[in-house]
Amino acid sequence: MIEIKSLVKQFGTFTAVDGVSFSVKRGEVLGFLGPNGAGKSTTMKMITGYLTPTSGSAIVCGHDVSKDPLAVKQRIGYLPEGAPAYPDMTPESFLNFIASIRGLHGAARRSRIDEVVAHVHLEGVMRQSIDTLSKGYKRRVGLAQALLHDPDVLIMDEPTDGLDPNQKHEVRTLIHEMAARKAIVLSTHILEEVDAVCTRAIVIARGKIVADGTPEMLRAKSRYHHAVAITIRAANSNLVGAARGELQRLSHVMGVEDATLNDGHASFVVMTKSGASIVGDVSQLARSKGWEVDELRVEPGRLDEVFRTLTTTRSAGGAA
């Protein structure tokens, strides 16, 4: 439903978005990850028709945003960063204004507003000025606005930024509920969010896509992927050193990291060579040595580490 082809945006000599291409299908929730200033918002602003691309194309539901911006804008629900809304208006008048611009009238408008308001739980504050609402409610007003015309494509710039954990959870639940019927793109720099709501993630750094895949695929890029974390009882540091040596001698083991001794418990993270599975070997070793194992688990990989690696490694070369 969204087709982005080598999108470029330059501001003067600065290239904010540098040849970004991807597509999103119905049912997908695409998480846009990247450090601040990586080009996430700029890309979204081009898809929604706010900014004109320097080159490349964005096609939404078959309409090219450069050629027929109004057709695209009609089919997109957009929550800009910070969920802006007219502060002097009430949610009620604000949603009515959006509805009239979206061509909703009469009974259809009323039922649609009621539906959306119930959906995002705005009932209690409909006649309060938006100015006086809490951040969470303001965000919901923004969401209500974006969902009002039941768009096929939903684009949200940092939908949970600045919300408390409960509010974050609510917004994510909302996204989950809609996911099957829409194509959704959201940007975030909160990694847990990718796991919580996204079916796919794109990491963008310095205007370029550096990774594109499911959260699992991203995690597999982590050097911690398939590493084994083990915690055993250990009376003293001698034992810790011995255990560490034993673990290191296993085949397919790259090394042992994060060795800590805490209150009679020694923890290690056993790193694997080229993603090989070593949990069997580790547990066998533990049994044969008679270690009392408190915890043994396979690391799926660490997103934050992948994120850091992807978004910083090339900066040295790029900045030079």
Added chain:
Amino acid sequence: MSAIPAPAQSTPAFDRSPPAPSMLAGTLAIMKRELGGYFLTPVAYVFIVIFLFVTGVFTFQLGGFFEAGQANLRSFFTFHPWLYLFLVPAVSMRLWSEERKTGTIELLLTLPVSLGAAVIGKFLAAWAFTAIALVLTFPIWVTVNYLGKPDNGVIVAGYLGSLLMAGGFLAIGSAISAVTRNQVIAFVITVVVCFAFLLSGFPPVMGFLSGWAPQPILDAVASFSFLTRFDSISRGVIDLRDIIYFVSLIATFLFATVVIVDAKKAG
């Protein structure tokens, strides 16, 4: 409340892709919101009260409405250009500055309306607002009709000229408001620019130019003067050229607003 739990609903209550709202509908929706917006804050009331109060003071104290002993509203209209010079920029300064400051411009320009419709809608709202203030001066019209037998055609022409001039000021203000997100700066620059338009053709501006500018430019600048054109309209002389002047001035500055808003989106 009969709120319908929406989550699993797969058939929305309306057509999936409604036909594009017409340009007119979009313009009207924006105009309605904007005009309503004036009355959501004290701005509207303060403006109207001050406008009515100051027109009263000017007409009766400075203009010598009674002393002149004539059944017309010349002393009322004479001061409109000077009133507008300070009051109209106060209305126009928020048009685009505020949208940019609150970030709502991004929302507005990603709704299915063209930028032109948004610019026109906002301008019309501001214009309608000044029209409301102008209409509320009707007691003076009632007074003059009560006291004597004025030529009401001339008075209507005066109101028309006053409204056109307000529109010209507002269009200039709209373009300047699009340049900055700071309303105070928008206000000050608008006052200065409007002042130049008001006085082009008069000593301060002409004296500044006459030393070096060639005659055709002097003539052109002189022809821009709001004051001369408004003066003739308010005398009841409705010259089509004066109307065309104001209308094309408004159109030019609204077009400039579109260009500026579009260029400033990136910033």
